[in-house]
Amino acid sequence: MLIDCPHCGSRDLAEFSYQGDATRARPDLASTDTKAWLDYVYNRPNPAGRHREFWQHAGGCRAHLVVERDTLTHEILTVAFARDAAGGDAA
Amino acid sequence: MVERASPLGSDFRPGFHGDFAEGTGVTILEAIKGSIVEANAWPGEEKTLTENLSAICRLKLSAAPGSGAANREGTCAFNIGPGRFLLSGQDEALAGDLIAAIDETTGTVTDLSHGRTVFAIEGSQVEWVLAKLFALDFSLSAFPVHTGRATAHHDLFVQIQRRGEKRFELYVFRSFARAFAKTLRRASEDVGYTIR
Numbered sequence A: 001m002l003i004d005c006p007h008c009g010s011r012d013l014a015e016f017s018y019q020g021d022a023t024r025a026r027p028d029l030a031s032t033d034t035k036a037w038l039d040y041v042y043n044r045p046n047p048a049g050r051h052r053e054f055w056q057h058a059g060g061c062r063a064h065l066v067v068e069r070d071t072l073t074h075e076i077l078t079v080a081f082a083r084d085a086a087g088g089d090a091a
Numbered sequence B: 001m002v003e004r005a006s007p008l009g010s011d012f013r014p015g016f017h018g019d020f021a022e023g024t025g026v027t028i029l030e031a032i033k034g035s036i037v038e039a040n041a042w043p044g045e046e047k048t049l050t051e052n053l054s055a056i057c058r059l060k061l062s063a064a065p066g067s068g069a070a071n072r073e074g075t076c077a078f079n080i081g082p083g084r085f086l087l088s089g090q091d092e093a094l095a096g097d098l099i100a101a102i103d104e105t106t107g108t109v110t111d112l113s114h115g116r117t118v119f120a121i122e123g124s125q126v127e128w129v130l131a132k133l134f135a136l137d138f139s140l141s142a143f144p145v146h147t148g149r150a151t152a153h154h155d156l157f158v159q160i161q162r163r164g165e166k167r168f169e170l171y172v173f174r175s176f177a178r179a180f181a182k183t184l185r186r187a188s189e190d191v192g193y194t195i196r
Ligand SMILES: [Zn+2]
Pocket: A005, A006, A007, A008, A009, A057, A060, A061, A062, A063
């Protein structure tokens, strides 16, 4: 699998590390809603298909990325710098 | 003064090694640097950092991915990430000069002079040898002289700058240098190699 790093270009998967699901949004820090926190920390939808994920080009430019990947085909649909992309809390 | 010790140990012996009956395809040596520095720009400060580094190092640097430069005094630098540069030179004062000159609102400068070991590898078979270790295109058109790449060999991060048509410099963590030297030698065995 190759990931097109927006800085480095096409690089081998081995240079990247997975940083987690980029679709979850953190509850308000003052929230005491146990279910909302449980969902945020532990529960993942684990979809068969398109998925937004955080990756880091750790063995390269070290930029944090948001990658859209198809979990069935491993096709990479989009790659963007995490700081420019809507992901996680910004989604 | 304390003698500077190489981390490469007694395994890294000068001479001819591997299959050298027809001559050696590459020469490997430790490139001794006075200073090795990483500089990082805060977001939006990339241009200012690039200009300041260029002025202090007397290099024509650009913030373009992978771009790099070198001058006659042996000072060289290349881009290793967004707003990130790896710089090195013979002058031991360079690291201190850069730390003093880059304003803290522009970015950060980290002295890696004691934290990295630099290998120079050169010769007719250099692209063949490096292509065994890294999933990169080492041809001159894809990887022009002075440009650089930040990459990895398994878990070991390696920054590579092309210093000539048939010469590359590889920056590795000093603590991994002896192991990486072994890897580099193993990859060079089939073409024969000289250690200098
Ligand atoms: Zn990258």
